Amino acid sequence: GEEVAQTPKHLVRGEGQKAKLYCAPIKGHSYVFWYQQVLKNEFKFLISFQNENVFDETGMPKERFSAKCLPNSPCSLEIQATKLEDSAVYFCASSQWGGQGRTEAFFGQGTRLTVV
Amino acid sequence: TQLLEQSPQFLSIQEGENLTVYCNSSSVFSSLQWYRQEPGEGPVLLVTVVTGGEVKKLKRLTFQFGDARKDSSLHITAAQPGDTGLYLCAGRWEGGNKLVFGAGTILRVKS
DSSP, X not given: OOSOEEEOSEEEEOTTOOEEEEEEOOTTOOEEEEEEEOXXXXXXXXXXXXXXXXXXXXXXXXXXXXXXXXXXXXXXXXXXXXOGGGOEEEEEEEESOSSSSSOOOEEXXXXXXXXX | OOOOEEEOSEEEEETTOXXXXXXXXXXXXXXXXXXXXXXXXXXXXXXXXOSTTOEEEETTEEEEEOTTSSEEEEEESSOOGGGOEEEEEEEEETTOOSOEEOOOEEEEEEO
């Protein structure tokens, strides 16, 4: 597609429940990034993929968070056993290249996760 | 730890005034992007700068990349209420892949 498509737009989960978020990158883009935006507008990097391979996972919490980008499927971010502190807007972005130079990243509309 | 400092955090001005937002780092960027985010939406890319000293204009917005590629500024001339929003700078450091964001500047333009 011509834009990054994220679903669902809103997700409400009880503490301890699982949450799964989806992202379809722009067609032709090889790199996918996940970010978490919390209340103070801070964007925290979580993980990036080059096609289906994890490129950089330095921002991923060691426990409960996992992500995948499988061929011919939307990418996904899954949170097991959600906690109140996981409440945030999760953004996915894609770009043509992940390396140097002009590598614009285009963002989806985000998924607002509320853990109650 | 590489930090990207953005200032000011909040700006409230009258219609017609000028303003500048700054992004600074102690490390060299391979590229830097400016985004604008509206409530409930994702960040929308405004511009990308890659060359030291580069200046780009987008209507009343002027973006500048420092000669040493460690800093950037966004200048808005004659601000309009429609400019209200969250402005974010985001950079990739040399040798890095991920986009690191500044804290954002909330701009409010009053009519």
